[in-house]
Amino acid sequence: DVKVTQSSRYLVKRTGEKVFLECVQDMDHENMFWYRQDPGLGLRLIYFSYDVKMKEKGDIPEGYSVSREKKERFSLILESASTNQTSMYLCASSSPLNRVNQPQHFGDGTRLSIL
Amino acid sequence: AQSVTQLGSHVSVSEGALVLLRCNYSSSVPPYLFWYVQYPNQGLQLLLKYTSAATLVKGINGFEAEFKKSETSFHLTKPSAHMSDAAEYFCAVEAGTASKLTFGTGTRLQVTL
DSSP states (O other): OOOEEESOSEEEEOTTOOEEEEEEESSOOSEEEEEEEETTTEEEEEEEESSTTOOEEOSOOTTEEEEEEETTEEEEEESSOOGGGOEEEEEEEESOTTSTTOOOEEOOOEEEEEO | OOEEEOSOSEEEEETTSOEEEOOEEEOSSOOOEEEEEEOTTSOEEEEEEOOSSOSEEEOGGGOEEEEETTTTEEEEEESSOOGGGOEEEEEEEEOSSTTOEEEOOOEEEEEEO
16 A cells, blocks of 8 residues: 655744645655645645756645655645645555556645744 | 636535536646545545546546547536545646646635535
């Protein structure tokens, strides 16, 4: 079974802090994704990556950056946390780009509160 | 651009009753469609996916979905609801760029005795 592990289930940070959310997958997947989930809005894509050191903006990248130095690890960075970034963050991974119709596999999420 | 619309943010059914969760899609190319389930305090789990091999797709936990091109729909059904089916359900479409998904806003299913 694919395992996607997010480093924290719950996290509380203060406004202005730099926040790191870590995600690791164990299936050698090329593709990795970061979403945020808010009530009534579903999942919205923040950033994704098709390969090491590659990144592409999703639908809501403002206020976020990412890092992918190793294939199995994809980090989401909140450069200067703000209260409107309080949310559930979900990481996912999937098989390579040229194989369509491959499902994404999700971690259990990190519930982040910015005070 | 691809998109999905889930009608009904909350659906309540009695245990043993039919479950019907609606999803309509918009796509300029043949779509790849997915249903995911999210139990409380967990990530998303794949229920089923449309592969174009068959219009009726069977998934886990007794769920199935039927792809209807003429109606641009991919509704999720289960003949008999169980208490353990209470969760949030998301429909998703593969959005052009392979593997990049666009999700609906979700439907929370409540199952009552």
